[in-house]
Amino acid sequence: MAENGAKATVTLTIDGVEVTVPSGTRVIEAAEHVGVVVPRYCYHPGIPSRPAQCRMCLVEVEGRPKLEPSCTLQAADDMVVNTASDTARTARQSVIEFLLVNHPLDCPICDAAGQCMLQDYAYVTNQLESRVDEPKRIMGRDRISDDILYFADRCVICTRCVRFMRDVAEDDSLIVAQRGDKAYIDTFPGRELDNPFQGNIVDVCPVGALVHEDFVFKARSWDMDATASVCPGCPTGCNVTIDTKENQIVRVKPRHNAAVNSWWMCDYGRNHLVMTNRGVRAEVPLIRDGGGDGDRGDLRPVDWATALDWVAEKIAALGSPGGSAVVSPDASNENLFYVRRLLDRLAVADATFQVEQGETAELPTVPTLKLRADRAANVAGAGIFGGRRVDALRNGAAADGSAGGGSAGRALVVLDDLLEGAPDDFGASAGFFLYVGTRLPGAARNADAVLPIATFAEMDGTFTNFEGRVQRFHQALRPPGLARPGWMVLSRVLARLGDGEAVNDVRTAFERMAAEAPPFAGLTWDGIGLKGAPAAEANR
Amino acid sequence: MSRRIHPAVVGAQPFQLTARETFDGPIFETAEGKHRLEAALSRYPTKQAALLPMLGFVQSVKGWIEPADMVEVAEALDLTPAYVHSIATFYTMYSKHPVGRHFVQVCTNISCHLNRAEEVLRGFLAETGTREGEISEDGEFTVIEAECLGACGFATVVQVNDRYLEDVTPERVPEIVAGLRGSRDGGSEAGDGA
DSSP, X not given: OOOSSSOSEEEEEETTEEEEEETTOBHHHHHHHTTOOOOOSSOOTTOOOOOOOSOOSEEEETTOSSOEETTTOBOOTTOEEEXXXXXXXXXXXXXXXXXXXXXXXXXXXXXXXXXXXXXHHHHHHTOOSOOOOSOOOOOOEEEEETTEEEEGGGOOOOOHHHHIIIIISOOTTOEEESOGGGOEEEOSTTOOOOOTTTXXXXXXXXXXXXXXXXXXXXXXXXXOEEEEEEOOSSTTOOEEEEEEETTEEEEEEEOOBTTTTBTOOOHHHHHHHHHTTOSOOOOSOEEOOOOOSSOOOOOEEOOHHHHHHHHHHHHHHHOSOOEEEEOOTTSOHHHHHXXXXXXXXXXXXXXXXXXXXXXXXXXXTOTTOEEOSBOOTTHHHHHHTTEEEOOSOOOHHHHHHHHTTTOBTOEEEEESOXXXXXXXXXXXXXXXXXXXXXXXXXXXXXXXXXXXXXXXXXXXXXXXXXXXXXXEEOOOSOOSTTOBOHHHHHHHHHHHTTSSOOOOSHHHHHHHHHHHSGGGTTOOHHHHTTTOEEOSSOOO | OEEOOOGGGTTOSTTSOOOOSOEESOGGGSHHHHHHHHHHHHHSSSSGGGHHHHHHHHHHHHSSOOHHHHHHXXXXXXXXXXXXXXXXXXXXXXXXXXXXXXXXXXXXXXXXXXXXXXXXXXXXXXXXXXXXXXXXXTSXXXXXXXXXXXXXXXXXXXXXXXXXXXXXXXXXXXXXXXXXXXXXXXXXXXXXXX
């Protein structure tokens, strides 16, 4: 509390607890410092405008005649705030009672039930009976965009969605139409929202008024498991929460990280992630150990021990043949690290990767959040571990030329690339063709061994984002069949070759990587935490 | 389709110029439209501030405001159509539906109610053969119930387009309707003392 010009901090009392906060802090935020969450609808920390219109966050300030909205009230020295005094509670109860006058109370079929701020606050008021005799006004349902539905009767007109679009996305196409009890959220008649970040309006909705159509009626909030993860859609690496039910991803929501995505994420990432785990997967290890001289035999399914023993044996027999590799910018740092170890063992210097390209999109007011043209999470990581980026999407020549399918006796390793456009004989003449992947594309037909691995959603790991920030993601799903995390599989191959231990947990895998790969020096699994940390020199 | 000056607003509020032009095509490309837009813009610091006068102007030309007009206003003022829609629907005195040539608003608030406003309203509906808010078959009338028109000393008050008819009794309703039917130019010639 230095008195040099403008004071840097103020000290006030909230619910009997003294707290010192930077001056300019609003009371609603200061209250969070002492663990008091003042009920709110229109206030959202990520939306700059504060209309103070919902009247839920009214608090009593000693010495002031009227209740004040804590979302706009600046904390001041010696202020004594009561968030739960009788007056404040009564005012809040009245607001809830008004909101419930026309609310349909359709919680049993509402997607927000269990995660609804109206439900929560109404429950707290403990007013179980309505005093209203009149019929409720009924407004029905509308479509706000091709995948967002609006249930007007559930709406509390907090205008968070309108203000997200206007103030954060700077797209003034979502509005409040009409007024009073007839007010509803609308676009211009005959038009729909068309903004690459519009999905966030569903996340900011405090009730069940705005719902993603692909989530509607799909899961109750208490049936879902939430897992902290990172969006794999582009190198930005937005922090997300993956909601799963019965081993299916049913919903993805952004997770706050001030250094990366603030409170938001783009629609591409959201939809892409929900679809991540669809498609036919590689579920069982395959090896080609049949036939004798000349006849290569067929790929046949085997258990892990057999597959790993066989692969290690083959690699040991090969020695250091050189060759080539194709890696994936979707793979985790740990997977890429272990593949790099394997490639070093085989004396394969050249590893290429390709990155799918797409349209970009920016959120005007959040410069760190941008949908980037690269459609892969770990382009930086693929580069760190010696990958050479090839621009041309795989035509036969690039694949075959760089992959060395023609070099008899040499090794060919592919990590989770679908090898689109590869010729029929891709890798046919390689001395040893190892395919490690989540899926089993046709171009893997000539592989000598196929090791099925988990997708990022099925394991723990890290990605390095575009600015070298290393971010953790966690296992949200069980992998199908015998698929296992890539680092778990590859560490076992290497252990059989006398290189390190078989690793069962990601922490060990990460720590070995941090010890051996300079860009990750000094990082620890715990140190990264759920918000990520910058890699030492990963900037590219 | 040409946009004639809507009789609902001929001789409207004194501060407004009376539109005397036939409006074909985009409103703000006509001389009158340009003039109104420039006049409004010169009066306010931002383009957005001219929104209400411009919506009022459109209503004065057409009698009501349809979505296509909102798009035109939005383009003229660098706003989004959605925002214009929001404002136009917030204010109930912008008509979002077509109305008849004579737009009859019967006040039914306290003073008028005590002076048989409900009977007056029923009388207008019966005489014009409409239900509330409808346009009569001949396109002459739309009758609605209005909240307080601010002339409680002269209850019952009826507003026909921009003119007030005061001390209206149910007995006078047929005469008023007949007078309006005969009038050529909207409410300005109807009734007495208005």
